[in-house]
């Protein structure tokens with residue numbers, strides 16, 4: 525890991541609650557047509573591993589490997605995928621993956637490039653471990669593109685603070701609009717771009733997403749960073765947290781979170 529980097533979200537339970545909801549359907553649908561049984565994918569920055577486990581089920585008997593820099597999350601993902609013989613989670617660094625050249629049919633990264641200081645180098649490394657003619661696929665949020673209803677000073681403050689905290693850790697919160705450019709800089713010539721969104725509106729989703737941020741701005745690595753780096757005061761964090769609670773409690777509330785996607789031929 526680049527020495528300036530620090531993973532913005534951390535692995536607080538409020539963060540894991542959000543990340544454990546992710547599936548191929550809601551977070552990797554753009555790649556689904558390419559997920560053919562028998563193929564072997566790498567899932568880089570696999571986190572809690574919910575998408576990786578689905579890869580293992582869908583691509584069996586293909587070998588699936590999840591890699592993440594954080595040992596504690598690799599342990600958790602390994603427990604989730606324990607009964608799948610074609611699945612393995614290992615600790616590793618995106619900049620120097622512990623694999624030979626041309627190992628995988630597909631290298632996939634969901635919301636990983638936004639957290640690294642040099643996403644172009646990571647894309648090159650993904651290409652190195654992918655067989656020629658295989659696919660390098662990535663999907664990332666574009667936080668600045670997020671919009672919601674009704675207007676909320678708390679959520680406006682949240683977005684402003686989120687962007688500053690994320691950048692203070694060496695990442696790029698508006699990665700979605702940049703991944704095509706990063707892929708071109710990494711030397712890919714055949715790149716397909718798409719975009720898709722997360723959209724939360726019904727009571728269950730509002731409680732889940734809004735309740736997650738209500739807690740996360742007070743208790744996770746995000747809160748620690750915001751306070752220790754002088755990016756926000758406790759009073760400001762309290763106001764953002766209250767803003768999320770109010771949003772979650774508002775029946776007409778709605779939010780859209782855009783993502784950019786690429787599939788590049790290795």
Ligand SMILES: C[S@@+](CC[C@H](N)C(=O)[O-])C[C@H]1O[C@@H](n2cnc3c(N)ncnc32)[C@H](O)[C@@H]1O
Pocket residue numbers: 525526531533543544546551568569570571572573574575591592593594597616617618619633634635636639640
């Ligand atoms: C937002 S999470 C995404 C997890 C998973 N892909 C998902 O969507 O559910 C990003 C993950 O990337 C990992 N990560 C960040 N920098 C990394 C690096 N340099 N090498 C490997 N993993 C990294 C973090 O530890 C974290 O688990």
